[in-house]
Amino acid sequence: MALQVFLVLLLGVYFACLLFIFCYSLMQLHLTFLFRRSLQQARPVYPAPETWPDVTVQLPVYNERYVVARLLDAVCAFDYPKEKLQIQVLDDSTDETVGIIAQKVAAFQKLGINIVHICRPERTGFKAGALQYGLQQATGEFICIFDADFVPEADFLQQTIPAFTSPEIGVVQTRWGHLNAQNSMLTRLQAFGLNAHFTVEQSGRNFGKHFINFNGTAGVWRKTCIASAGGWEADTLTEDLDLSYRAQLKGWQFRYLQNVVVPAELPAAMPALKQQQYRWTKGAAETARKHRSLLWNTKTGLETKLHAWFHLLNSSVYLCVFLASLISVALLFAGKTLPFSAAFFRVSAVFLSGFLVLAFFYWLAYRETNNNARWWNFLPQFFLFLTVSMGLAFYNAIAVLEGYLGRKTPFIRTPKYNLTNEQKSWQKTAYTLSGTSGFTIVEGMLALLFWLALFAAFWLQDFRMLYFHFMLALGYSLVFFYSLKHSLVK
Structure with a gap:
């Protein structure tokens, strides 16, 4: 009985995470409509001032x-x-x-x-x-x-x-x-x-x-x-x-x-x-924490308030992805023991449709910024982008939690090396970040966890989360590999 109560609680958290991601996707969908409407208008031409300030x-x-x-x-x-x-x-x-x-x-x-x-x-x-x-x-x-x-x-x-x-x-x-x-x-x-x-x-x-x-x-x-x-x-x-x-x-x-x-x-x-992502995601959480009361009390319209909240909370997507991914492994082994698990996963599939919204969102941007954009070039990049983003979920989730909890950390600049498409070498420079951290080890363990979850899916003949776990396994593997490779540069 206690186990079933615990699993129900896990289902509730899993559902809440998917719901937040879905709502975030809907806000992004609204932005895509606004963006498409903006393209229908001619870009304004601003005349030069009579006197330059x-x-x-x-x-x-x-x-x-x-x-x-x-x-x-x-x-x-x-x-x-x-x-x-x-x-x-x-x-x-x-x-x-x-x-x-x-x-x-x-x-x-x-x-x-x-x-x-x-x-x-x-x-x-x-x-x-x-x-x-x-x-x-x-x-x-x-x-x-x-x-x-x-x-x-x-x-x-x-x-x-x-x-x-x-x-x-x-x-x-x-x-x-x-x-x-x-x-x-x-x-x-x-x-x-x-x-x-x-x-x-x-x-x-x-x-x-x-x-x-x-x-x-x-x-x-x-x-x-x-x-x-x-x-x-x-x-x-x-x-x-x-x-x-x-x-x-x-x-x-x-x-x-x-x-x-x-x-x-x-x-x-x-x-x-990762340092740059950490600063951006934690800073957004800190800003949301700082302005949470002012934002709701402002006289702006409800639509603007909703967009502002999801704008400030966008880094929380990483936290939701990380929590949902961990819970999904537990549900893989225990989900069928719950009497309503089948109905639950059918409802959850609706929320996962938010990924289709994100595909549309990124396709519009890809088409706008690439001449002769083709969907067969877009899809591999979109898949890899989502996969690596999932692999960064643990690191960014820690940053988001620290931001909401008010834990202060110093501002760490992102090193620059004067790189261009032709100049690619950044190794052995003065600002190269070296040394692995405990986070890298955890990312390697998470990669192993989701590869094992893939094998377990075939063993249990339960393929409802196969693609999700494959993207997580590949994403954490890539993040772990490149973190280790680039950290060992001397």
Whole structure:
């Protein structure tokens, strides 16, 4: 009797996880409809202002010896009135990056460019602290921000500043491109996922007048918007998402320009990718925890509130996938002992249809960002993307739990190596992450668990979760293999 009660509880948690994933999929489906509607409208053309405003470009940097010179060259080549442009290099570096920046800044200053090299007396608050520190010395009406691995075009400000067509617009965000998307399987899958965010998701939310987020870089803020929202705060790992919501909850409007693309470098090593994923997923959970009461009390419509909640809770999908995957193994062995298990699994199959919704979501993004896109090229990438995402579920689930529980961890930057599609080598560089962790061992054990579950399915002649367990087994195996391989690089 006690065992059956326990199994019923497991079924309840499993059902709740599938329900959340299904509801999340429905919200993504709504975004796809909004995105398709946005394509039916001509993209607006914003005329240049009669007088170009003062702009401060902030470049937060921490130990970026391989890419910082490229960034400075790109920003100092901006085709913008020199007397209207201030460039701040917010340098928290502790290595030779400091010397590289000092040399480049001195050379550009001799050319008459208003560029300053700012080193804080104390590196507190990580990136948020650096941005807030520089803001106190910023002379621009608008604040443009680039991370160290981004390479903006010379006309970036001419394409973004005119989009501030009314005083209520606080942010203009542009789309990320990829310098090294074809570098490896990992970079191709990252580009696949990010393209969906920057096409369907951001465009759909913006078209529907729902909350979007500044993505931390490749965007422009109105300085008064930052100030009225309370400035940059370092109490979450996603200071960009946090400030975005504080600003929009105060009534500021954001604008997204999908046609303006700024290329950047994708992490090429699994440890670096996992660190980035950890920061993003935990930061989203921290932001959801921080704004949970403000969001429901705001005067925005119900539709916007729902989209905002699923936006902030999107990292919880990893937690639901991880819990559902573990419970599914127990149900494989015990599910048939429950009298209503057959009916339960039939209902569960309805919720799994959410994966079809996600396929449609990602197909639209793939078609939008790839010339001559074909479904036979899309399906393998989509399958592999979902599989590796499932393999990251354990690592990201830990991050989400820590975020909701309020456990604080430091901001760890993602290392950059100046990689392009032609330049692929990142091994034996100064910022290579080395050493395996207990998480990697657990991922290997999870891979073994789901391979065993596959064999058990044939032994028990129960194939209801065969595909699910196959994707989990393959996903954890790939994550374990690449984590081990890339961690052992010396």
